[in-house]
Amino acid sequence: MEQDKAKEIIDRNGRRHRFPPALNLDYVLKEGRVQTRSLEAHIVDHCNLSCAECCSLSPLLPKWFASPEELQRDLAIASSFLAPTVFKLVGGEPLLHPQIATMAKIAAESAIAPRISLTTNGLMLGQMEDDLWRYLDAITISLYPKPELPESLIAQAEEQAAHFSVELNWKDQSQFVVMNRNSRRADESETSAIFNRCWLRERCHMIRNGTFYTCTRSPHMQTLGGSDGSFSEDGYSLTSPEASADGMLTYLRREHALEACAYCHGGDAKMAPHRLLPRSELRQLKGRSALRRDGIARPVVRKA
Numbered sequence: 343m344e345q346d347k348a349k350e351i352i353d354r355n356g357r358r359h360r361f362p363p364a365l366n367l368d369y370v371l372k373e374g375r376v377q378t379r380s381l382e383a384h385i386v387d388h389c390n391l392s393c394a395e396c397c398s399l400s401p402l403l404p405k406w407f408a409s410p411e412e413l414q415r416d417l418a419i420a421s422s423f424l425a426p427t428v429f430k431l432v433g434g435e436p437l438l439h440p441q442i443a444t445m446a447k448i449a450a451e452s453a454i455a456p457r458i459s460l461t462t463n464g465l466m467l468g469q470m471e472d473d474l475w476r477y478l479d480a481i482t483i484s485l486y487p488k489p490e491l492p493e494s495l496i497a498q499a500e501e502q503a504a505h506f507s508v509e510l511n512w513k514d515q516s517q518f519v520v521m522n523r524n525s526r527r528a529d530e531s532e533t534s535a536i537f538n539r540c541w542l543r544e545r546c547h548m549i550r551n552g553t554f555y556t557c558t559r560s561p562h563m564q565t566l567g568g569s570d571g572s573f574s575e576d577g578y579s580l581t582s583p584e585a586s587a588d589g590m591l592t593y594l595r596r597e598h599a600l601e602a603c604a605y606c607h608g609g610d611a612k613m614a615p616h617r618l619l620p621r622s623e624l625r626q627l628k629g630r631s632a633l634r635r636d637g638i639a640r641p642v643v644r645k646a
């Protein structure tokens with residue numbers, strides 16, 4: 343029913359996209375690895391912007407970087423089970439990583455995917471060393487109404503991309519999906535229905551610390567406040583002795599909703615104009631206690 347509302351979007355590169363995209367759970371197992379669309383590692387949790395409704399909850403998360411060793415370990419283990427078409431370095435803002443070129447090199451030299459991409463708000467792109475461009479196949483740059491990227495920076499990025507044969511994808515982010523809920527949804531069957539039609543569960547696969555997640559929301563909600571670990575149970579541990587490609591397939595096709603879905607509107611979320619959180623609102627949201635039932639920090643609210 344929700345799929346009928348899909349619209350066609352033409353991006354800055356003239357490419358056509360369907361939004362929201364269709365959900366496709368027809369995963370194929372080939373040579374012992376599950377073929378998937380993409381895999382992300384969020385190598386920085388924080389960001390230099392504070393967008394309201396940030397899907398990664400970055401404005402609320404503490405400063406954090408993945409180490410090169412951690413990324414290397416995660417990619418080595420993930421490549422035993424998964425064969426994504428593209429691997430993405432994501433954040434937060436990944437260009438805040440002090441060793442971003444090393445992280446890109448590790449990804450490029452791993453066996454994880456034939457294509458390495460980076461997703462950024464682009465603000466720091468002009469400061470990046472050539473090495474970063476050398477190790478990437480593509481960069482997706484989110485374009486927000488505010489702050490607008492200077493034309494000079496866009497021109498510089500296009501020049502660098504042409505020089506290093508990197509594909510640039512410009513992504514209009516003037517509208518955001520309002521995914522966070524005010525409180526934990528009590529109706530388990532509704533949560534389950536939302537999960538089972540949510541396109542993000544197929545397109546937002548993430549690895550962190552040896553665990554694979556079908557949706558990036560769970561590990562970020564865990565960082566935000568799930569001290570009892572229930573959001574991390576949303577993932578599939580690749581370091582467990584029981585881990586297998588068949589187990590991964592079963593996990594990817596599961597019908598049982600994630601704990602994170604109880605705090606999320608998923609693919610049913612409404613759209614709202616992009617806005618940056620004013621400092622006072624951000625301070626207020628950050629200051630809220632884990633047990634308060636209001637604000638974006640609501641994923642920390644445990645089951646009643």
Ligand code: SF4
Pocket residue numbers: 389390391392393396397398399400401433434435463484
């Ligand atoms: S730029 Fe991206 S990661 Fe940063 S706050 Fe905005 S949506 Fe979140």
Ligand code: SF4
Pocket residue numbers: 521536537540541542543557558559560600602603606607608609
């Ligand atoms: S409903 Fe939310 S938490 Fe659940 S899979 Fe979709 S986006 Fe992720």
